[in-house]
């Protein structure tokens with residue numbers, strides 16, 4: 001059983017992130033990205049009488065990892081509704097909140113989910129299989145301009161306009177519904193050596209749009225800022241520069257745009273104190289053990 005749990009997802013920066021939460025045995029904690037439950041299990045191992053952990057995940061597949069522990073409550077929801085679910089569970093304030101953003105290895109490894117260009121299958125990419133547009137819906141219905149914006153903003157792809165234009169031309173002939181069909185359309189745009197890297201960017205951009213990741217992150221960060229007790233910790237692991245910028249901004253300035261608001265004396269008004277000024281990243285041993293940890297960045301801030 002243990003091995004099955006491990007293959008769902010190997011937790012990234014496990015000890016530095018959970019240590020950063022400053023767990024007290026009787027405290028109230030939230031893991032907004034439960035996934036394989038690696039971080040949640042470590043948090044639960046540090047809880048005792050009166051301790052409580054809420055674990056969120058919008059993907060029903062994560063339910064197979066639910067921990068049988070009296071201190072644990074699983075919430076199958078998007079973390080953008082953090083505020084509503086805390087209220088529903090009569091929780092006014094929490095001691096620390098952990099977010100380990102993005103998708104899990106399970107998403108990339110399950111050929112049915114459409115997250116990986118290693119497999120053919122439906123172009124889906126929804127973390128919540130019950131809601132919203134799939135990647136195929138987006139590719140077949142968005143305007144050329146909107147597609148170009150997504151590839152540029154979320155994938156930082158230099159040839160975003162060309163990419164959007166070949167997609168729109170191809171879909172005029174026939175709907176693009178599978179990963180195989182999509183790759184046939186876009187692959188000629190990329191040189192052999194950079195092909196994998198560029199495809200990863202295209203898939204990342206689509207995944208972010210399908211799951212409305214930036215909007216959900218923004219709403220969760222504001223709800224988390226509100227929900228934390230003074231002295232409570234916000235602990236976030238990011239995997240790409242867009243989400244990292246948002247997290248850095250909220251921790252430094254209290255807003256996701258990074259607008260500095262100063263008081264009469266010129267001091268920046270922010271709800272947080274940074275615990276680590278420099279981002280924490282996995283060491284070489286962790287990257288070797290788990291190559292998917294390579295792009296991880298951990299930031300920790302304490303509510304004033």
Ligand SMILES: C[S@@+](CC[C@H](N)C(=O)[O-])C[C@H]1O[C@@H](n2cnc3c(N)ncnc32)[C@H](O)[C@@H]1O
Nearest residue numbers: 011033035036037038039057058059078079100
């Ligand atoms: C990187 S994995 C977390 C792995 C987890 N820390 C572990 O150790 O197994 C991210 C998880 O968060 C979930 N997720 C991502 N965005 C979400 C959101 N907006 N609301 C709820 N769950 C989300 C994904 O479904 C995925 O299972």
